[in-house]
Amino acid sequence: MSFEIEKVAELARIRLTPDEKNKLQSDLGAILGYVEKLKSVDTSQVSETSHVMDLTNVFREDKVLPSDVSAAVLRAAPDRDGKFFRVPKTVER
Amino acid sequence: MTTVYEAVIGLEVHVQLDTHSKIFCACSTKFGSEPNANTCPVCLGLPGSLPVLNGQALHLAVKVGIALNCEISKRLKFDRKNYFYPDLPKAYQISQFDQPVNGAGWLLIETRSEDGSWKEKKIGIHRAHLEEDAGKLLHEGIEGASLVDFNRAGVPLLEIVSDPDLSSPEEAYAYLTSLKAILQYLEVSDCNMEEGSLRCDANVSIRKRGDKNLGTKTEIKNLNSFKNVQRAIQYEIERQTELVEGGGRVIQETRLWNDVKAQTFVMRSKEQAHDYRYFPEPDLVPLTIESAAIEAIRKELPELPAAKAARFRKDYGLGDYDASVLVQEKALAAYFEQAIKAHANAKMISNWMQSELLALLNSKKLAIQSSPVSAQALAGLVALIESGTISGKIAKDVLPVMFETGQTAQEVVREKGWVQVTDESLIETIADKIIADNSQSVQDYRAGKKQALGFLVGQMMKASQGKVNPKLANEVLARKIGV
Numbered sequence: 227m228s229f230e231i232e233k234v235a236e237l238a239r240i241r242l243t244p245d246e247k248n249k250l251q252s253d254l255g256a257i258l259g260y261v262e263k264l265k266s267v268d269t270s271q272v273s274e275t276s277h278v279m280d281l282t283n284v285f286r287e288d289k290v291l292p293s294d295v296s297a298a299v300l301r302a303a304p305d306r307d308g309k310f311f312r313v314p315k316t317v318e319r
Numbered sequence: 320m321t322t323v324y325e326a327v328i329g330l331e332v333h334v335q336l337d338t339h340s341k342i343f344c345a346c347s348t349k350f351g352s353e354p355n356a357n358t359c360p361v362c363l364g365l366p367g368s369l370p371v372l373n374g375q376a377l378h379l380a381v382k383v384g385i386a387l388n389c390e391i392s393k394r395l396k397f398d399r400k401n402y403f404y405p406d407l408p409k410a411y412q413i414s415q416f417d418q419p420v421n422g423a424g425w426l427l428i429e430t431r432s433e434d435g436s437w438k439e440k441k442i443g444i445h446r447a448h449l450e451e452d453a454g455k456l457l458h459e460g461i462e463g464a465s466l467v468d469f470n471r472a473g474v475p476l477l478e479i480v481s482d483p484d485l486s487s488p489e490e491a492y493a494y495l496t497s498l499k500a501i502l503q504y505l506e507v508s509d510c511n512m513e514e515g516s517l518r519c520d521a522n523v524s525i526r527k528r529g530d531k532n533l534g535t536k537t538e539i540k541n542l543n544s545f546k547n548v549q550r551a552i553q554y555e556i557e558r559q560t561e562l563v564e565g566g567g568r569v570i571q572e573t574r575l576w577n578d579v580k581a582q583t584f585v586m587r588s589k590e591q592a593h594d595y596r597y598f599p600e601p602d603l604v605p606l607t608i609e610s611a612a613i614e615a616i617r618k619e620l621p622e623l624p625a626a627k628a629a630r631f632r633k634d635y636g637l638g639d640y641d642a643s644v645l646v647q648e649k650a651l652a653a654y655f656e657q658a659i660k661a662h663a664n665a666k667m668i669s670n671w672m673q674s675e676l677l678a679l680l681n682s683k684k685l686a687i688q689s690s691p692v693s694a695q696a697l698a699g700l701v702a703l704i705e706s707g708t709i710s711g712k713i714a715k716d717v718l719p720v721m722f723e724t725g726q727t728a729q730e731v732v733r734e735k736g737w738v739q740v741t742d743e744s745l746i747e748t749i750a751d752k753i754i755a756d757n758s759q760s761v762q763d764y765r766a767g768k769k770q771a772l773g774f775l776v777g778q779m780m781k782a783s784q785g786k787v788n789p790k791l792a793n794e795v796l797a798r799k800i801g802v
Contacts, residue, residue, distance in 0.1 A: 237594060239403055276396045276599035284604050285374035288338050291345035293359030300355065309354040310466035313405040315458065 229258065324525045324563070326556045327533055328485035329445075330494060330548075333476050334508045335452070335516035336379045342451050342475035343370030343413065343603075350514045354468040362451075362473035364408035369602050372397075376475040378616065379507040380420045380449050381608065383477055385617050386501050387444045389424030394607055397449075397600040405467055406453035414478075416597040419448030420608075426501065427625050428493040429643055437639040442494055443482030452476050471515070477507075483522065483533065488552040495519060495545045496647065500624045504649050512544060519548055523555045525563065534559075535569040539583055541576045551576040555583055627652055635665035644673055650687045654694045661698035668701055675715060679722050692721050700728035708732065709739050712785045740786045743795065746779075749787065750795045753778045761800055772796060 231251045235242050242250065305312040341348055344361035360368035384391050398416035424444035432438050454469040479498065485491050499517065502508050510517045524536035539555060542548045554576075559569050574583040622630070624646040631642040631652075646652045651672070658668045676697060680690055700717060703709050709717065709732055720731045732738055740746060753775055754761055764771035772793065779792045 233594075237401075237596065275605075277601065277604050279604065281604040282607050284371060285377075286340075286343075286345070286371040288340050288373050288375035289345060290340045290347045293344075293346065295360055295363070295365075296355045296358045299358070299363055299365070305464075307464075307466055309356075310457070310468055311355070312464050312466055315461075315463050315465050316405055316456075 229254070323527060324560050325528045326486055326488075326552070327483045327524045327526060327536075328487075328491050328552060329483040329522040329536075330481045330485065330491060331520045331522070332479045332481075332495070332498060333452075333518040334383075334479065334502055334510065336376050336475040336477055337506070337508050338373055338375045338379070338475055340373055341473035342373050342376045342449070343473055344368075346473065348474050350516075352470055354466075355470060357470045358472070362408070362469060364410075370413065370600075372603060372606070373475065376449060377420065377606070377608075379475075379505075380447070380477050381613065381616050382505050382620065383479070383502065383507055384421030384424065384447055385613065386505055386620060386623055387421065387424040387426055387447065387479070389421035389444055389447060391608060391613050392418055392420055392422060393610075394418060394605065395420050396605045397603045398597045399600050400450075400595045400597055402595060404453075405465065406456050406472070408454070408469060408472065412451060412453060413600050413603070414450035414597075415448035419446045421447035426494070426497055428490060428497045429639070430487075430490050430493050437643070440484075440490065442484045442490075445480040445482050447477055447479040450476050450478060483524075488549040488556070491521065491552050492545055492549040495548060497624070499545075500647050500649075504621055504623055518542075519545075521548055521552055521555075523552055523559070524569065525556060525559045535571050537569065537571065537583075538573045539576055540573060540586065543578070547576060547578060550581060551583055554581065558583065621649075631655075631665075635659065635669075637665060637669055641666075641669045641673070645669060648687065654687050654690070657694035658698040658701075661695045662702045662705075664701055664705060667705070668698065671697060671701060671714075671718075675718050679719060691723075691725050692718065696721060696727050703728050703732060707739060707741060707788055707790075709737060710780075710785055710787075710789060712780070713737050713739065737786065739788050740783060741788050741791060743791065746787055746791055746795050747799070749779055749782055750792070750799055753782060754796070754799060764800055772800075 231242070231247055231254070234254075235247075300306050300309065300311065303311050335348075336342075338348060340346060341357075341362055344359050346357045346359050346362055349357065361370055381391055383389075395415065395418040397413050399411040400414045400416070401411045403410060421444075423446065425441050426444060427439050428442055429437050429439055452471045452474040454467050454472040457466040457468070481494065485494055499510050502510055502517075508516055512518070519542050521539045521542065522536045523539060524534035526532065526534040537555060537559070539551050542551055555574070562569060573586045575586045576583050627646045628639075628642040631637045631645060632639065637645070644651075645655050655665075655668060655672060658672070659665050662668070676690065676692065679692075680687060685691075697718075700714055700721065703717075704711055704714050709728075713732075714728075717728055717731045717735075717737065720726065720735070721728060724731070726734075757775060757778060760771045760774050764775070775796050776789055776792045779787050779796070780789060
């Protein structure tokens with residue numbers, strides 16, 4: 227199974243050494259090859275699905291329920307400034 | 320822009336749907352709360368939390384879809400749109416990829432043609448899908464870091480994408496005005512641009528007139544008002560035209576509008592399209608919408624602006640322009656209909672609303688709903704003009720007093736003694752004096768110069784501080800001078 231390991235690494239924002247690249251290329255290739263086997267299954271009688279559970283139309287009522295986690299989450303955050311989360315300056319690309 | 324090129328414009332509008340709670344969790348959507356106050360494990364993307372769709376968000380989305388003549392999907396699902404940016408705690412946004420709630424539709428806009436007449440144009444809606452909003456990042460004045468507020472993260476949005484059917488900045492403006500009116504009639508959003516409940520991005524390209532292929536487009540962001548959308552598109556068309564005429568080529572990129580400099584600046588190059596790796600959101604189950612449910616929602620729809628304008632033209636004999644101004648806001652149209660119920664002179668009420676009343680409201684930054692002059696009171700003023708009790712000129716002084724004091728037109732006229740003089744003997748006395756004082760004009764009139772009479776009537780109006788009934792003044796003068 228061939229795929230562009232470098233593109234995948236870039237999309238995942240990770241840097242790979244040549245060794246890692248080779249190893250991942252073969253590991254991920256094997257996984258994708260395994261999944262590829264699914265293509266041989268005859269699905270002509272199976273309706274298209276996007277979810278494994280036989281459930282549709284699960285809704286929540288439009289009601290506000292306060293949650294009290296925000297202070298705890300802020301405290302646990304790697305960095306914060308008052309009530310804001312603080313993150314390294316990011317340039318969108 | 321030279322006539323060699325034509326512009327091709329498409330708009331993406333994000334509108335916040337007016338729900339109490341977020342789209343996938345029970346946090347409040349209230350604007351202006353303390354940073355991160357309206358957050359929970361779901362919208363903070365904590366492990367183990369699961370989103371559940373707010374039924375009302377879907378309901379409102381379908382309502383918009385019906386109003387925009389969209390094909391409503393019978394089956395729909397949500398997908399993950401993956402990208403790295405700290406405004407999303409999950410590193411993906413839940414959106415809709417290949418099964419949006421609303422498919423192709425259209426809406427009508429009205430634009431003025433070169434000869435000044437109004438014409439309708441059908442603008443295609445490509446799709447309108449549901450998604451969650453992202454958080455807000457603050458960069459200003461912070462060294463080497465950004466601050467994040469997730470209150471907006473998970474607020475329900477409907478992204479309405481137009482077809483590239485718009486061909487001028489004016490048409491883009493008309494599209495936005497028309498879309499906003501529909502959204503407000505439906506009461507699905509407050510459409511407040513300052514609070515971010517309505518946001519717009521514009522895709523602009525140019526091509527040789529008659530060319531079938533689309534040119535390379537740029538996307539303009541940071542448009543915070545409809546006027547700025549229009550200005551930015553105008554600027555961008557000129558920039559692209561100059562570039563192409565100078566032998567250059569347009570590069571596909573995202574540009575930011577700078578309001579102060581009145582220019583667009585490149586934000587990021589889009590030569591390589593984003594790879595969002597959409598895939599079905601496994602945490603949400605698929606949805607079906609039955610035809611019966613769509614029909615039930617269709618029944619909830621109010622009369623929409625275009626239909627109302629058509630009715631105003633037909634039933635009240637209003638012109639295209641007047642009708643389209645009055646229906647732009649639901650409350651304005653309601654005010655108009657209340658007023659003509661009290662006094663059935665549609666044309667005059669429309670004129671008084673559009674010229675005098677709206678000017679007074681604008682000067683005090685008041686919405687029509689909070690007008691100190693009620694619809695019935697405005698109708699009363701028009702009735703006094705029509706019955707000849709006051710002149711139109713006096714009425715222009717009466718309305719501001721009504722506006723200030725909340726009195727009826729009759730009360731103001733009585734209190735100020737502004738009743739129009741219809742007593743003929745009094746009018747004759749004034750006429751005699753004017754004739755005596757303006758012998759030259761009298762001679763001119765007798766010599767056949769008809770407009771001299773107008774001048775003399777004017778003098779009578781002046782002498783009586785506008786209280787003389789102009790029609791009577793005319794008659795009396797003509798009779799006295801005699802020809």
